[in-house]
Amino acid sequence: MHSKEVLAVILQGTVEEYKEYSRKEIMGFIEAGSIDESKEVSTGRTNTQLHGDRAEFVQLNEKTSNFDIAFRARNPKISNENVLVSLHIDIEPQKTYRPGYPIEKRGMYYLARRLSSQLALVTEQTDYKQLEKCYSIWICRDDIPVKARNSISCYGMSNLWNTGENITSREDYDLITLVVIKLGNPQYTGTRDDEGYELLRFLNALMYPHKDDFLDVAAEYIDFSDNEELWKEITHMGGLGQSILEEGIEQGIEQGIEQGLEQGIRAFILDHLEEQIPKERSVRKLQKCFELTQAEAEEYYKKIAGE
Numbered sequence: 001m002h003s004k005e006v007l008a009v010i011l012q013g014t015v016e017e018y019k020e021y022s023r024k025e026i027m028g029f030i031e032a033g034s035i036d037e038s039k040e041v042s043t044g045r046t047n048t049q050l051h052g053d054r055a056e057f058v059q060l061n062e063k064t065s066n067f068d069i070a071f072r073a074r075n076p077k078i079s080n081e082n083v084l085v086s087l088h089i090d091i092e093p094q095k096t097y098r099p100g101y102p103i104e105k106r107g108m109y110y111l112a113r114r115l116s117s118q119l120a121l122v123t124e125q126t127d128y129k130q131l132e133k134c135y136s137i138w139i140c141r142d143d144i145p146v147k148a149r150n151s152i153s154c155y156g157m158s159n160l161w162n163t164g165e166n167i168t169s170r171e172d173y174d175l176i177t178l179v180v181i182k183l184g185n186p187q188y189t190g191t192r193d194d195e196g197y198e199l200l201r202f203l204n205a206l207m208y209p210h211k212d213d214f215l216d217v218a219a220e221y222i223d224f225s226d227n228e229e230l231w232k233e234i235t236h237m238g239g240l241g242q243s244i245l246e247e248g249i250e251q252g253i254e255q256g257i258e259q260g261l262e263q264g265i266r267a268f269i270l271d272h273l274e275e276q277i278p279k280e281r282s283v284r285k286l287q288k289c290f291e292l293t294q295a296e297a298e299e300y301y302k303k304i305a306g307e
Contacts, residue, residue: 001069001093003230004030005222006206010091013199014137014152014179017077017087023221029074031086067110068092075133078171088114088134093207097140097148097182104155104180107136111176133171137179141207144184150204152196153180183207265290269304279305 001007007030008023018026067090075085090110097103114134119126156177159166181199186208190197198221205217215235224231265286272282279301286297 001091003227003233005224005227005230007069007071007091009202009221010137010139010199011073011089013196013202014154014181015087015089015135016177017075021076024223026073029076031072031074067114070114086132088118088132090114090134090136092136092138094138094140096143097184098143103138103140104153104178107138107178107180108155108176110136111178115175131175133175133177135177135179137181139181139183139203139207141183144182146184148182149184150188150190150200151182152199153182154178155180261290265300266304269301273305 004027005023008026011018011026012021012023018029021029069092070088070090072086072088075087079085092107092110094103111134114136115131118131119128154177157174159168159170159173181203183200183204186204188200188204190200192198194200201217202221205214208214218234222230222234224234268286268289269282272285283294283297283301286292286300287294290297292300
C-alpha cells in the first residue's frame, strides 16, 4: 500500500482529477516531498516507498489523529508551470466495515482534520486561499452487508441550490471527498463492463492474497520490471496469505475433530446413563472406544452425568 505503483491503481479508480491519466502519469503526480528517501526499495533507482505526510498530527489542542497512509499529490487540473496545487490524500485499509460506528462518519472527521491542518492557528492574516482539496479513501474488507459487497461510494461537497445566479467556481468549495470501497467477497465475478471493475478486481486480489491468481492479477496492474524489490514483497505477501489460509483450514479441521469427539463422547455417556449401565463399565468402554486415559474418561463421565 505504501508503494507508488500500488497507490496509482487506487488513485486512478477513485480520484476524479486523475480519471483521464495513466497510472504512470499518476505515479509522477505524487510529490517528491512526500517520499521518504532514507530507505531504498530498489537498488539503483529512485525510491518509491512513500513517507506518511504528517501521518500523525495535533491541531488546535484536539485529539491526535493517525492516518494509515497520508501523502500529497499534484492536482493537474488547476496546477501550471508556475503554481503547484496539491491534493491531500489518505488511504485507510480496514479489516471490518462495521467496527461499532459508521465508517463514513470517521472518514468525514479525518477529512475535516486533514483540511484544518493545512493552516496554522487562525488569525486575521490567515489566507484561506491556501486550502487544497482532500481525499480520504477507505478500503473495507470484511463484514460487508451482502447487497453492498464489491461497491464503491463517493461523498463530496456540492452546490445544492441558489436563489440567483451562482458565480462561484467549483474548486472554491469542492474541498473534501470521501471514498468508501466495500469488498467482502474474495470471489469477485464482475466483468469489464461493470463500473469500478478494474479497481475492485485489483483490490480483491490485494486484500485477499491467498487466492490462486493473486500474483497474476497484481502483474496486470503493476509493472514490476523496474522494481524488483516490490515484486519480492508482493510475492512474499502472497505466500504469507496462503500460509495463513492453510493454517486456518488446519485449525478448523482440528477444532472440528475435537468438537466431533466431544459430541460423540457426550452421546455415548448419555446412552449408557439411559440404559443404567454401571459407571465403572461405562468408563472402561470410554477408554477403549475413544482412546482415553482412565482419568480423562472419568472426567468426561463426571461432567456429563452431573449435567
